[in-house]
Amino acid sequence: MPDAILSVLAAAAPSTTSILLASMGGLINRQGGIVNIGLEPMMLVGAFTAVIVSAQTGNPFLGLLAATASGALLGLLFSWSITRLGANEIVAGLGLNLLVIGFFGYLLPTVFKIEGTLLPAGLVGLPKLRIPLVEQIPGVGPIVSGHDVVTYLSWLSVPLVSLFLYRTPLGIQLRATGANEEAARAAGVPTLRLRDFSTVIAGAFAGLAGAQLSLGVVTLFNKTMTGGRGFIALAAFYFGDARPGLTALGAVIFGVFEAAGFRLGSSGIPSQLVQMLPYLVVVISLTLVAVRRELRLRERGRAAAASLRAAVVR
Amino acid sequence: MSGIVAETGIPVAGQETIAPPRALRLLRPLQLSGPFVIALLVGAVVLFASGRDAIGTYWLLAQQSLGGTTQIANTLVAATPVLLTGLATAVAFRSGIFNVGVEGSLYVGAFAAAWAGFTLKGLAGPLLIVVAVLLAAAAGALWALVPGVLRARWRVDEVVTTLMLNYVAILLTSWLVNYYFLAPDIANSMSPMIAKQARLGSLLPPSQLSIAFLVALLVTGLYAYFFSRTRIGYELRMTGLNPRFARAVGINLAGAVLIAFAISGFLGGVAGGFQILGVNYRFIDHFSPGYGFTGIAVALLGRGHPIGIVLAALFFGALSSGGAMIQLFSDIPLDLINILQGTVMIFAVIELSRLPFVKQWLRHA
Numbered sequence: 001m002p003d004a005i006l007s008v009l010a011a012a013a014p015s016t017t018s019i020l021l022a023s024m025g026g027l028i029n030r031q032g033g034i035v036n037i038g039l040e041p042m043m044l045v046g047a048f049t050a051v052i053v054s055a056q057t058g059n060p061f062l063g064l065l066a067a068t069a070s071g072a073l074l075g076l077l078f079s080w081s082i083t084r085l086g087a088n089e090i091v092a093g094l095g096l097n098l099l100v101i102g103f104f105g106y107l108l109p110t111v112f113k114i115e116g117t118l119l120p121a122g123l124v125g126l127p128k129l130r131i132p133l134v135e136q137i138p139g140v141g142p143i144v145s146g147h148d149v150v151t152y153l154s155w156l157s158v159p160l161v162s163l164f165l166y167r168t169p170l171g172i173q174l175r176a177t178g179a180n181e182e183a184a185r186a187a188g189v190p191t192l193r194l195r196d197f198s199t200v201i202a203g204a205f206a207g208l209a210g211a212q213l214s215l216g217v218v219t220l221f222n223k224t225m226t227g228g229r230g231f232i233a234l235a236a237f238y239f240g241d242a243r244p245g246l247t248a249l250g251a252v253i254f255g256v257f258e259a260a261g262f263r264l265g266s267s268g269i270p271s272q273l274v275q276m277l278p279y280l281v282v283v284i285s286l287t288l289v290a291v292r293r294e295l296r297l298r299e300r301g302r303a304a305a306a307s308l309r310a311a312v313v314r
Numbered sequence: 315m316s317g318i319v320a321e322t323g324i325p326v327a328g329q330e331t332i333a334p335p336r337a338l339r340l341l342r343p344l345q346l347s348g349p350f351v352i353a354l355l356v357g358a359v360v361l362f363a364s365g366r367d368a369i370g371t372y373w374l375l376a377q378q379s380l381g382g383t384t385q386i387a388n389t390l391v392a393a394t395p396v397l398l399t400g401l402a403t404a405v406a407f408r409s410g411i412f413n414v415g416v417e418g419s420l421y422v423g424a425f426a427a428a429w430a431g432f433t434l435k436g437l438a439g440p441l442l443i444v445v446a447v448l449l450a451a452a453a454g455a456l457w458a459l460v461p462g463v464l465r466a467r468w469r470v471d472e473v474v475t476t477l478m479l480n481y482v483a484i485l486l487t488s489w490l491v492n493y494y495f496l497a498p499d500i501a502n503s504m505s506p507m508i509a510k511q512a513r514l515g516s517l518l519p520p521s522q523l524s525i526a527f528l529v530a531l532l533v534t535g536l537y538a539y540f541f542s543r544t545r546i547g548y549e550l551r552m553t554g555l556n557p558r559f560a561r562a563v564g565i566n567l568a569g570a571v572l573i574a575f576a577i578s579g580f581l582g583g584v585a586g587g588f589q590i591l592g593v594n595y596r597f598i599d600h601f602s603p604g605y606g607f608t609g610i611a612v613a614l615l616g617r618g619h620p621i622g623i624v625l626a627a628l629f630f631g632a633l634s635s636g637g638a639m640i641q642l643f644s645d646i647p648l649d650l651i652n653i654l655q656g657t658v659m660i661f662a663v664i665e666l667s668r669l670p671f672v673k674q675w676l677r678h679a
Contacts, residue, residue: 035473035474037477081660081663081664084668085664085665085668085669086663086664086665086668087660087663087664087665088663090412090414090473090477091610091614091659091660091662091663092659092660092663092664094414094607094610094659095611095655095656095657095658095659095660095662095663096656096660097656098604098607098652098653098655098656098659099652099653099656099657099660100656101649101652101656102649102650102651102652102653102654102655102656103360103649103653104649105647105648105649105652106360106364106646106647106649106650106652106653107364109645109647110364110365110366110645110646110647111364228481231478231481234474235478238474270489270492270493272485272486272488272489272492273485273489275485276481276482276485276486276489279478279479279481279482279485280478280482282474282475282478283461283464283475283478283479283482286464286470286471286474286475287464287468287470287475290464290468290469290470290471291468293469294468294469
């Protein structure tokens with residue numbers, strides 16, 4: 001039994017990476033005051049860019065860089081539509097989803113003359129990094145060693161995002177912007193630029209996450225390859241209440257579900273129910289947060305009423 | 315606040331510039347037609363860049379959606395579900411509820427109608443149709459009441475919950491049809507056919523134009539009447555425009571929220587039910603190409619106005635019926651329609667007057 005758990009965890013590591021990275025990006029965006037439902041299309045653009053650049057240059061690391069940049073650029077455009085042009089973030093995000101999925105659905109058959117999978121000549125995937133000594137530890141070795149570089153970056157991103165948000169002036173200003181934009185602006189914080197910045201970071205993280213799918217997990221591109229992971233990332237940071245540690249835990253849980261889901265597909269648990277979980281988790285997390293807030297408000301209201309009554313009686 | 319938002323409560327882009335009145339008169343038609351024009355331009359660029367004839371493609375699109383009786387009938391068939399989901403969305407938006415979960419109501423409604431259609435085979439035609447549509451509406455309304463109750467009771471933000479529940483509904487119905495209601499003669503993903511007498515007859519063979527379209531038009535009329543002439547409609551509108559004022563004059567806010575969600579889900583369920591009874595005749599896993607999401611675009615582009623909603627629904631109906639034919643007659647994929655629709659959605663909520671070059675133009679006007 002422990003063996004089975006360890007092997008699921010080893011399989012979960014690469015399937016967690018893209019969710020973890022995208023959720024860290026979405027979390028920064030959320031802390032800056034924008035709910036980014038455009039993570040999914042940003043991942044898809046990253047996945048595509050990574051494949052094209054890797055195939056053209058023969059260098060997968062250039063693919064990663066280009067994917068990050070393309071995600072960041074899309075994030076900037078998305079952010080401008082919200083912060084400068086007054087667009088509603090949810091409608092613009094839904095529009096972006098449609099636009100990007102439509103774009104690749106159009107592009108692949110017309111320009112690349114293929115229906116399903118894009119596998120350009122010369123495409124090079126990411127190498128798996130083997131950590132000497134560690135890889136020989138029984139059980140733990142396969143979990144920690146033998147992944148692509150983006151996976152290790154995604155692990156590193158959790159403490160870095162936490163440091164950024166809670167220990168740097170920029171991060172604190174960003175959180176102030178998300179908590180109360182008007183107050184932050186009155187205090188001299190450049191709120192518009194910070195919100196743009198947070199969306200650019202979200203785009204960069206999502207772009208890199210997409211690249212890990214198309215160069216790390218597999219080495220190809222197709223238009224359905226993100227498979228809702230952008231929305232699962234959304235679920236992770238709602239689960240974690242936009243805090244890095246809890247969000248990472250959520251991403252790992254969903255990654256394990258995904259890794260285990262492949263295996264459970266044969267053992268009889270309907271895949272639809274497994275896929276439903278992240279979406280239900282979002283609804284439940286939001287409800288719990290709201291209920292806690294309402295109870296606290298009511299408690300405060302009762303206390304105020306009691307003290308008022310005491311004052312009147314006296 | 316912009317004039318449009320103040321009139322309808324629809325969260326669309328307004329005109330917040332301090333433009334002179336003359337410029338504002340120019341701006342209004344721009345804001346209304348801008349998203350369509352920009353989307354068609356984006357589509358033209360995409361077509362041109364991929365070596366296709368943009369004008370020829372649009373001409374073919376127009377011909378295939380409006381160029382004859384059958385084509386027009388097909389456009390009306392395609393407009394029916396998005397007219398209903400557009401109205402469903404607009405009811406919520408005008409009541410201050412950001413319900414983006416109509417797709418979910420559509421799915422559970424469609425499933426309920428299909429279930430009635432293949433289970434209650436003993437009922438006579440008209441009765442079975444009425445029962446199926448009412449079941450669909452009830453299922454859609456109940457589905458919408460989940461986020462509705464959460465919002466009314468605990469103030470759970472409905473934007474994200476309704477969005478997420480769409481995917482839950484799609485997967486839930488997929489699970490039901492694949493595990494419990496699979497058609498015996500077909501390998502996957504489809505329920506049995508509904509009874510023959512449950513099918514909506516064609517008003518104009520060979521198209522599938524049915525009474526569903528007329529009902530959708532009737533619902534549009536009811537929508538207009540509801541918001542302009544009824545007490546509940548007025549209360550919902552007040553709740554949407556200014557909740558604090560609404561509460562101050564004695565409107566029960568939680569009740570208004572529940573009613574708005576219920577009506578919205580009801581209409582979404584009807585949209586799904588009609589799609590089964592009039593077009594598909596069975597429930598198919600993942601059958602909707604996003605009717606509920608298109609409904610958001612329809613509500614936004616129509617600015618919550620009944621005539622605007624009908625026009626926007628016809629536009630998307632023409633796009634999808636024409637687009638389907640284009641895919642048959644040329645090598646241009648139906649995905650072009652998604653590009654157009656996505657662009658329309660983004661630019662429907664962008665305040666065009668804040669674009670730099672428009673700002674310049676307004677200053678000179």
